[in-house]
Amino acid sequence: MAAIGDVWLAALTKDEDDAGSKNRFNLTVNIEGTDVYGHDFLLGWNLPNQGPAGLKDGQTGLEQGTPPAAPFDSDKLTNSSVRLGLRGDDAWAPRHVLLVGRAEPDFQPGRILALAMETDIERWMSADSEEGRLTMPVRRVGAGTSTTTIRRVLLLIYTDRGDDIDTESDIKLQIFASGQLMLDKKITHDFDQVRAHWHFLEVERPFTRADVASKGSIQLSILGTDAWLPMTVFVFGLDTEEGRPNDVVTLSAIPKWDLGWLSTDTSEGEPSVPLPISN
Amino acid sequence: MSTIDVLWLAFLNRNVEDAGSDSTINLTINVDGEDVLDNDYGSNVGDGEAYLNGGNQLPAPFDSATLTNSSVRVGLRDDDAWAPGDVLVFGHSLAEFQTGIVVPLAMESGLTAFLSTDASEGPLTVPLRLISPGTSNTVIRRVLLLVETQFSGLFGDTGTDSAIQLEVFAGENLVLRQEIDDTSQSDLEKATSNWYIMDAGVPFTRGEVQAGGRIVLSILGDDAWKPMVLFIFGLDTASGRPNEIVSLVSLPVWGPRWMSKDTDEGDPSVDLTVTPG
Numbered sequence: 204m205a206a207i208g209d210v211w212l213a214a215l216t217k218d219e220d221d222a223g224s225k226n227r228f229n230l231t232v233n234i235e236g237t238d239v240y241g242h243d244f245l246l247g248w249n250l251p252n253q254g255p256a257g258l259k260d261g262q263t264g265l266e267q268g269t270p271p272a273a274p275f276d277s278d279k280l281t282n283s284s285v286r287l288g289l290r291g292d293d294a295w296a297p298r299h300v301l302l303v304g305r306a307e308p309d310f311q312p313g314r315i316l317a318l319a320m321e322t323d324i325e326r327w328m329s330a331d332s333e334e335g336r337l338t339m340p341v342r343r344v345g346a347g348t349s350t351t352t353i354r355r356v357l358l359l360i361y362t363d364r365g366d367d368i369d370t371e372s373d374i375k376l377q378i379f380a381s382g383q384l385m386l387d388k389k390i391t392h393d394f395d396q397v398r399a400h401w402h403f404l405e406v407e408r409p410f411t412r413a414d415v416a417s418k419g420s421i422q423l424s425i426l427g428t429d430a431w432l433p434m435t436v437f438v439f440g441l442d443t444e445e446g447r448p449n450d451v452v453t454l455s456a457i458p459k460w461d462l463g464w465l466s467t468d469t470s471e472g473e474p475s476v477p478l479p480i481s482n
Numbered sequence: 483m484s485t486i487d488v489l490w491l492a493f494l495n496r497n498v499e500d501a502g503s504d505s506t507i508n509l510t511i512n513v514d515g516e517d518v519l520d521n522d523y524g525s526n527v528g529d530g531e532a533y534l535n536g537g538n539q540l541p542a543p544f545d546s547a548t549l550t551n552s553s554v555r556v557g558l559r560d561d562d563a564w565a566p567g568d569v570l571v572f573g574h575s576l577a578e579f580q581t582g583i584v585v586p587l588a589m590e591s592g593l594t595a596f597l598s599t600d601a602s603e604g605p606l607t608v609p610l611r612l613i614s615p616g617t618s619n620t621v622i623r624r625v626l627l628l629v630e631t632q633f634s635g636l637f638g639d640t641g642t643d644s645a646i647q648l649e650v651f652a653g654e655n656l657v658l659r660q661e662i663d664d665t666s667q668s669d670l671e672k673a674t675s676n677w678y679i680m681d682a683g684v685p686f687t688r689g690e691v692q693a694g695g696r697i698v699l700s701i702l703g704d705d706a707w708k709p710m711v712l713f714i715f716g717l718d719t720a721s722g723r724p725n726e727i728v729s730l731v732s733l734p735v736w737g738p739r740w741m742s743k744d745t746d747e748g749d750p751s752v753d754l755t756v757t758p759g
Contacts, residue, residue, distance in 0.1 A: 229601075231609075233555075235552065237551075238608070238609060283512040283513070283515060286555065288557065288607060290600070332522045337510075337559055339517070340515050
């Protein structure tokens with residue numbers, strides 16, 4: 204049992220005309236007929252005084268919701284439990300959606316875990332019935348184990364608002380497992396303030412979290428001197444090479460970054476930091 | 483198990499200010515992560531009024547045994563907030579319906595939320611928990627009459643100002659007699675739906691009605707009335723949300739008959755066919 208006391212919603216909008224929306228995103232979590240969680244997510248772009256209003260085409264949102272009134276048991280979730288809806292008629296075309304939970308401290312292993320996920324979504328959403336569905340189901344995914352074979356990695360990053368915390372420098376994610384480099388990916392876009400990013404990353408060869416814990420590491424590096432201070436970094440391992448995963452393994456989860464600034468200018472920060480590996 | 487390929491939605495709005503809405507109502511039914519139904523209902527029903535709609539064949543039938551308490555949700559597609567008090571979803575299989583089998587699926591009663599796309603007004607959707615269809619031995623303590631009066635069309639003045647009366651006999655015993663007249667709803671107006679809950683004077687079972695009993699609907703005046711759709715259910719609880727709802731009468735098509743005490747215009751009373759099984 205994992206008693207979920209915090210929830211994050213991540214969503215990537217399709218990169219096509221009018222896919223974005225200025226409406227709020229309504230999430231409900233139902234267990235045995237009772238809504239144990241409900242929240243209207245802004246997903247970052249409508250936050251007062253933070254960034255321009257409106258979700259743009261192709262943009263990602265990553266937001267921590269208000270905590271549930273009482274922790275809920277993730278073991279009791281079913282494929283019918285989680286639904287995502289839109290609170291208006293500015294139609295939205297999501298591409299991928301992920302619900303992440305944080306278990307109460309007594310749950311081991313892994314305090315942060317994926318709860319539900321949909322990928323390659325085809326439907327549009329809108330309160331206007333001519334434009335799309337009012338709500339859609341988000342099926343649950345397993346949290347996997349330390350021996351789940353990981354064939355793809357999902358990197359979610361959110362940079363908050365702050366004094367020059369964004370960067371135009373490239374970054375790199377590397378994963379070493381059993382002494383071998385399993386993933387080595389450079390990301391070349393800017394990391395603007397109040398912006399989230401969603402990246403599916405291919406691996407060199409499949410591995411497990413246990414392989415990473417044993418003679419391995421997860422390294423996040425910056426490749427330039429434009430210093431960067433991310434806010435949230437999630438690294439998940441997916442058990443499928445493509446399409447919707449069955450298991451989403453938490454490799455590293457840093458909801459509130461406390462590893463300092465990143466920069467190749469060592470007077471400003473560290474060029475590379477090892478990310479904590481989840482249990 | 484029942485393969486559901488026809489669905490009905492019924493609700494009674496709370497009788498409070500602004501409970502009614504002209505926003506489109508959205509009903510979803512999910513089975514193991516797949517929406518087997520996503521239907522919109524244009525209701526435009528006022529405060530304290532009732533709604534009954536359905537009867538069309540679903541594009542994809544589903545097995546009622548696969549539903550869970552998280553499967554059924556009702557929502558609103560606009561910001562004219564809606565406050566239903568009681569909501570019932572029921573269905574039937576066209577193939578099985580020759581035998582009159584109607585399957586109550588989900589119900590909530592005593593709802594208090596206003597639904598709206600406007601987050602400041604209320605939730606976007608609410609869940610409807612499953613209810614059991616009961617059996618012929620389920621003890622019935624209340625009766626729910628759902629009736630829709632014929633819309634006008636070729637039929638003229640289909641509504642009535644006359645009172646009607648429902649009687650239920652279990653064997654030879656009269657267990658319910660309820661006159662319906664001048665309630666808070668728009669009673670028996672043309673193209674209007676009504677939701678009437680009645681207490682059974684004596685608890686009974688459908689089996690007892692089938693064993694020599696009957697269910698009789700009467701009109702008590704000469705203002706002729708033409709129902710269009712009529713369902714009667716038995717509820718196992720004396721108040722609040724039921725655990726079991728038993729189908730007693732199912733008339734998705736009432737037929738050609740009018741009702742009136744003036745026998746030149748119609749029948750003063752009708753023995754309704756009781757659901758078998």
